[in-house]
Amino acid sequence: MSACPDKEMLLHGLLDGELDAANTAAIEAHLKTCPGCAEAFRGLQSLSARLAAPGVAYRAPDALRTRIEAMAATPEPKPRRLRAAAPWALSGGFGALAATFALMLSLPSTTALEDQLIASHVRSTMEQHLVDVQTSDRHTVKPWFNGRVDFAPPVVDLADQGFPLVGGRLDYIDGKVVAAVVYRRNKHVVNLFIWKAQPGIASPAPARAHAGYAVVHWRENGLEFWAVSDVEARDLEAFHQAFAKLTQT
Amino acid sequence: MSSGRILPFGPSLAQAPEPLPPPGKAQRGEAEAAPLGPDDQQRFRSLVLPHMDAAYNFARYLSRDASLAEDLVQDAFLRAFKGFAGFRGGDPKAWLFAIVRSSHLTWARSRGAGLTAVPEDFEDVPAEGDTPEQALVRQGEVDTVRGAISALPEPFRETLVLRELEELSYREIAEVTGAPIGTVMSRLARARSMLLAALGPEETSS
Numbered sequence: 001m002s003a004c005p006d007k008e009m010l011l012h013g014l015l016d017g018e019l020d021a022a023n024t025a026a027i028e029a030h031l032k033t034c035p036g037c038a039e040a041f042r043g044l045q046s047l048s049a050r051l052a053a054p055g056v057a058y059r060a061p062d063a064l065r066t067r068i069e070a071m072a073a074t075p076e077p078k079p080r081r082l083r084a085a086a087p088w089a090l091s092g093g094f095g096a097l098a099a100t101f102a103l104m105l106s107l108p109s110t111t112a113l114e115d116q117l118i119a120s121h122v123r124s125t126m127e128q129h130l131v132d133v134q135t136s137d138r139h140t141v142k143p144w145f146n147g148r149v150d151f152a153p154p155v156v157d158l159a160d161q162g163f164p165l166v167g168g169r170l171d172y173i174d175g176k177v178v179a180a181v182v183y184r185r186n187k188h189v190v191n192l193f194i195w196k197a198q199p200g201i202a203s204p205a206p207a208r209a210h211a212g213y214a215v216v217h218w219r220e221n222g223l224e225f226w227a228v229s230d231v232e233a234r235d236l237e238a239f240h241q242a243f244a245k246l247t248q249t
Numbered sequence: 250m251s252s253g254r255i256l257p258f259g260p261s262l263a264q265a266p267e268p269l270p271p272p273g274k275a276q277r278g279e280a281e282a283a284p285l286g287p288d289d290q291q292r293f294r295s296l297v298l299p300h301m302d303a304a305y306n307f308a309r310y311l312s313r314d315a316s317l318a319e320d321l322v323q324d325a326f327l328r329a330f331k332g333f334a335g336f337r338g339g340d341p342k343a344w345l346f347a348i349v350r351s352s353h354l355t356w357a358r359s360r361g362a363g364l365t366a367v368p369e370d371f372e373d374v375p376a377e378g379d380t381p382e383q384a385l386v387r388q389g390e391v392d393t394v395r396g397a398i399s400a401l402p403e404p405f406r407e408t409l410v411l412r413e414l415e416e417l418s419y420r421e422i423a424e425v426t427g428a429p430i431g432t433v434m435s436r437l438a439r440a441r442s443m444l445l446a447a448l449g450p451e452e453t454s455s
Contacts, residue, residue: 008438009434009435009438012434012437012438012441013434016412016418016419016437018418018419043445044441044445047441047444047445047448048413050390050394050448051394051398051409051413051414051444052413052414053390053391053394055388055391056391056394056395056398056414057302057306057414057415058302058305058306058309058310058318059302059305059306060301060302060304060305060322061305061315061319063319064301064305064319064322064323065301067323068298068301068322068323068326069298071326071327071330072290072293072294072298072326072330073294112331116327119323119327123320123323170359172324172355172356172359177359
């Protein structure tokens with residue numbers, strides 16, 4: 001026994017509370033006289049009840065909740081930047097303090113982008129997201145990007161300089177797919193994000209701390225490079241220098 | 250049949266058009282939007298954050314992958330936060346869902362067609378508040394239902410989850426998915442009949 005074909009959508013509409021008063025009255029009257037439709041409607045009600053049972057809908061994992069709540073509670077970036085720079089400035093005396101302020105004043109307003117990069121870095125250090133291709137062999141990582149991004153990201157071996165290669169992955173920054181080449185420094189992860197340079201974007205800046213993460217940006221051969229890590233800023237600057245030395249030839 | 254709200258649809262609408270882009274500005278525009286003031290941040294926390302479970306549930310059934318769903322939801326909240334200044338009323342939950350959906354589309358395109366996630370096993374996350382014995386029985390039923398939903402083709406799965414689990418109205422589902430209301434209705438009916446066929450009668454009622 002099944003529902004009348006011309007009444008089927010009305011049964012769904014009734015179940016979902018989407019009918020106006022006239023249609024509701026009409027279909028309810030019909031249900032009293034049509035066993036087929038009545039049975040079909042009971043079937044729909046029973047299905048709805050099974051779908052509404054606890055446990056069918058997923059709940060956000062606690063780690064995700066924590067990350068998103070932290071993001072939404074982020075204070076304005078300026079005071080945070082000042083705090084991040086302050087201990088370094090105090091230990092270095094007045095000259096360093098002045099240099100710090102000069103640095104801060106000359107900073108381009110790219111915090112939205114930097115926040116994205118740091119969020120992506122943090123995400124990558126959660127389990128199973130670090131790399132899509134896992135190998136310390138740069139000759140494997142480099143071709144892996146072929147056809148996945150529309151440029152050839154340079155991949156160099158920096159194991160001798162203390163930054164062994166971990167692998168590569170695709171990431172999504174500022175509305176585009178970018179290459180992320182992943183290195184390690186002891187137990188720390190260094191994410192090197194690479195994409196094609198657009199004219200008029202902020203000029204290179206030395207490594208600096210940003211919300212507890214070190215960020216360094218440079219541009220070379222028409223590509224933008226952003227290295228992000230939780231290592232010390234000077235270590236990340238060393239990474240930048242070692243990387244640039246090998247790619248500048 | 251008398252005229253009612255339900256009438257404007259027909260079988261010809263079963264082929265849905267490509268979904269529209271989500272409401273609000275494009276990503277680049279969001280990134281360049283002015284930073285939120287403290288009032289807007291407070292509004293974001295009270296209007297959008299409460300829908301985190303719902304957003305994750307939607308992303309999870311869309312992607313059928315636990316870790317990808319986390320990425321999609323985090324990306325969507327980042328975009329929602331940056332684009333919140335462009336949010337002009339309406340239902341914040343539907344607005345957030347449209348962003349989650351767009352994140353998923355972007356991911357799917359970046360990976361190329363044909364590389365969709367393999368449906369996972371449904372073994373995790375016991376329902377809360379059960380004794381271990383109840384949990385065992387219930388988990389069997391929950392796994393069965395989750396598995397049946399996940400096996401639905403995407404447009405039907407998406408429509409069903411938005412209606413049955415998230416309780417969006419037909420109109421809101423049409424807004425989120427960019428499909429006409431008639432298409433939403435026929436997808437929902439089709440999804441329910443596929444689920445009824447897959448699940449059969451409930452074990453406890455036999």
